[in-house]
Amino acid sequence: MEFVVLIIFILLIIWAIRYWYITLALALIGLVIYWIDEEKQEEKRRQAEEEKVDPATFQILNADYTKDKNNVWFNGVMLSRDTQVQIDTSTFQLLGCNYAKDKNNVWLKDVILSKADPITFQILKHSFAKDKNKVWQFDRIIHGVDSATFQLLDYGHPSDGYAKDKNNVWHTFSTTDYDIDSGGYPTKEHFVLIKADPATFQLLEDKYAKDKNNVWRYGKIINRDVA
Numbered sequence: 001m002e003f004v005v006l007i008i009f010i011l012l013i014i015w016a017i018r019y020w021y022i023t024l025a026l027a028l029i030g031l032v033i034y035w036i037d038e039e040k041q042e043e044k045r046r047q048a049e050e051e052k053v054d055p056a057t058f059q060i061l062n063a064d065y066t067k068d069k070n071n072v073w074f075n076g077v078m079l080s081r082d083t084q085v086q087i088d089t090s091t092f093q094l095l096g097c098n099y100a101k102d103k104n105n106v107w108l109k110d111v112i113l114s115k116a117d118p119i120t121f122q123i124l125k126h127s128f129a130k131d132k133n134k135v136w137q138f139d140r141i142i143h144g145v146d147s148a149t150f151q152l153l154d155y156g157h158p159s160d161g162y163a164k165d166k167n168n169v170w171h172t173f174s175t176t177d178y179d180i181d182s183g184g185y186p187t188k189e190h191f192v193l194i195k196a197d198p199a200t201f202q203l204l205e206d207k208y209a210k211d212k213n214n215v216w217r218y219g220k221i222i223n224r225d226v227a
Helices: 002-018 020-050 079-083
Strands: 065-067 073-074 093-096 099-101 106-108 127-130 135-137 151-153 162-164 169-171 208-210 214-215 221-222
Touching: 079 214
Parallel strands: none
Antiparallel strands: 065 073, 093 099, 099 106, 127 135, 151 162, 162 169, 208 214, 214 221
């Protein structure tokens, strides 16, 4: 048996010398594969080291967020790993409706709202939020809104409410049931009531609303008087 092994070994050496260029190529491929694997292992070791939890400062913030003095996790995944942004854990705080912020950034769950100003960012309700420049619903910017005068008007649920700023009134229900004769036009998120007067628009009872010119229900002008 040892003799057979020796013969095979000698034959392999002869083959390697004769076909040296193939041997060299295989050796180089092996080195590249080894180097790539080492890089991956090093990255895993680095991440594991970074994500070590400090028991003394570890806190459960809610069902999704946890943090210690060094890191913040969302559903067990370190936020800075996916966002490549260093989080200031000393100023990190939950705002509600899945929003959070530190002194530098605002998050919705594990996604950074890149254009949000953390200093002036505030939660409204029904997943609406705003800062000094913009208004959001979830991670969508609602365009064409004056943030300073924006306010929500609703009956306790976002699907039957309104919103307004100094320039416009929106109905926050689905846009699919509307016709242009009702006095508005659809946007991606909401329905702009172009015949509504923002300054005098107000909610009434039983899903009614009115301004100085019209009475509304479910975002449509109705032809009846309401006291």
